Amino acid sequence: MPELPEVETVCRSLSQAKLRAPVQSVWRSAYNLRIGEYWAKRNEGGAKLKGRRPLKISRRGKYILWSFGGESQAELLLVLHLGMSGALELHRKGDKKANHTHLALTFADGRRLDFVDPRRFGGFRVGSSAEHALGPLGKLGPEPLSSDFDGEALHRALSKRKVAIRDALLNQKIVAGVGNIYAVEALYQCKIHPQRAASSLTRAQCDALAVRIAEILKQAIELGGTTLRDYRAPDGSRGRNQLQLGVYGREGECCGGCAGQDAKIERVVLGGRSAFFCPRCQS
């Protein structure tokens, strides 16, 4: 579900909630979430947060980083990944937990933050920042909204990749936070076919692509993310960026860029995931 703009929206919404009271209790489901050495396993993962105060919320790629302070103890970081169907929901203590809730933090002020994830592709882990750096966070590529990411860096990263450019953009080591919707939209705006070999892009195309990716992500953040189906911010609100999509999910419709030319948007499955493009204006 959530790509960078949705995760950013979640972080901003959570920051605005101004959770400051210490964690009174931690509840954890009996399910494994994302499988892997790094991630919290069934029945574990949040207990260390009890008694600690929530501090700063930030984001790296599609990961949410939430720091918690304790009395004269080193800061702990709760790292969350929402996977495909994960969401954070802010409730009152005592509210019934939604189905598929996996972690619930009850704060001393009577509020409760739930991590809900039906498909369980998401995950979380509590640890020091040094521990997290050894996990997937340490392997992420540049932040697309930072100065580390530009046409030169992108061109270099793509230079030896034979995979389709759409798949390269989904690789979090090449650029962190871009998912299928925004990768497909950026390629459409740059008139680059999603199946083009990544290494075949010219420097000029990489320059344009890096700019478009950043612009598309920024716009989506301003609109509160893209809600195609499930995505909701912690207060339950929907995103509005779905209205801006040019090709994603629009198979068979006319391409806005070729109005009157009768070009229809097509869908192709790459690596098991749909890519959408206009066969007339993308090459």
Next chain:
DNA sequence: CCTAACCCCTGCTTGC
């Protein structure tokens, strides 16, 4: 290091 294939899950939509 790179790539493709396959895996992990539930729930909604589509087609018969």
Next chain:
DNA sequence: TGCAAGCAGGGGTTAG
């Protein structure tokens, strides 16, 4: 109405 198949915005692992 029922049922099965297909599909979904994520990434991890593994074999080659």
